[in-house]
Amino acid sequence: MDGAGGCDGMTAPATGVSARARIRAVPDGRGGTALPSLAGGGPVALRRTRSADPAAARVTLVGAMSAPLGGDRIVIEARAEPGAALRVDGSAATLALPGRTAEPARYDVHLQVGEGGRLHWLPEPLISVRGSELRQHLSAELSPGARLVLRDEQVLGRAGEESGRLCTRLSVRRGGRPLLDQQLDFGPGAPGWDGGAVLGGHRAVGQLLVVGPERAQEPLPARVLGDSAVVTPLAGPGVLVTAVAPDALRLRRVLDSALTFTSW
């Protein structure tokens, strides 16, 4: 993958923190969802928090230390088994920071949703701090009857700061077939990233993906949201909102407005 310019492919051992967090959600047999596995790791602490939806379990990601730093390797696995409902959110933005080595940080999120299961993956934004380098891979494996809402927000530099390098791949498979595969690469060393084809001076970029079997019956029409966001029905049963904005606040406003009419 690296030969092709991808976010993957770095197999060298981590020179910083190496951590793995796991969440597994199953139906509790009483109409709710239990969490037989909830294990934080390294800089990622997991808290079971109160869910507004009685059928769903809610988990909040809490940053337990500054991370990811260059050289860190962080993996989060979240699985909603058939019939389970899981909502994962975050307590604060994640900062990608420079490390003591030139090695990039790796942040991998693997999501799995079984038949009739649903997963909301709604972390807070990732902020790419000047001098940092992070390669992120978000992958999701969905059963044909699974539902997923996934939000990914990226902010390029803190206020008034230059961006770090941030490369993210989002790959979603449904029933073993590719549904969405996108890779974004921003910041110093990513050719043309700030030109008129890619970001055009915007410093926040986000995607909201909504997948569910009902989208196969009634696909949403494409819809333009102002001059910097669009709702696009995928070739498969899902819809993707893509937005760029000057900052994180305005980005969230657009994605939240889209959530009201894209979600199931």
Place this chain on the structure above:
Amino acid sequence: MAGAAALLLLADGRFPAGGHAHSQGAEAAVKAGRVHDAATLEEFCRGRLHTAGLTAAALAAAAAAGHDPLALDEAADARTPSPALRRTARKLGRQLMRAARATWPGPELDELAAARPQGVHQPVVLGLAARSAGLGPLEAAQAAAYDNVSGPATAAVRLLSLDPFHATAVLARLTPETDEVARRAGTAGSGAVEDLPAASAPLLEITAEQHATWPVRLFAS
């Protein structure tokens, strides 16, 4: 290089496959004020080359390497969230298919045309056309990468009344990067379909849908 003349023919802007009617996002970028001179055109083309261009070139290389074109068409769909861009890619694919079957007839092109009469994403057809012309994955990637920069540069000449010498100089300055993208795409094209590059550009996706709603426009996309 073996097949150099065939590659020149396939990559020629006069090859009758309808590409001249498409600005590949340049018209929307000009209207938004993001492309207004040779320097901003160069950054636009550079961004396009390393995102949509790399992805298209890798799909073309994979088709030329003999991967299943239907699996590649599905991979192209997953890499193209914008329905306007999927429609454009299939329309250009149909037009290229007609031209390719007349110029380099072959059973693989016939089979694909029969399997998908509504069209296949253009880079997949481009790769198969290259294969039918006796070219390899690298040459297919070169044609696709070059198309991704020459299309917007040519369109910008009309959209901005840009001096054609300046637009051509932009393409000349991009030749080392165009070669590099083609090399990476050519290598990736021999690997697994799911590992093909998926580089994408948010503004190209967003503005493609905006452009599709315009009642009056100079280019089809």
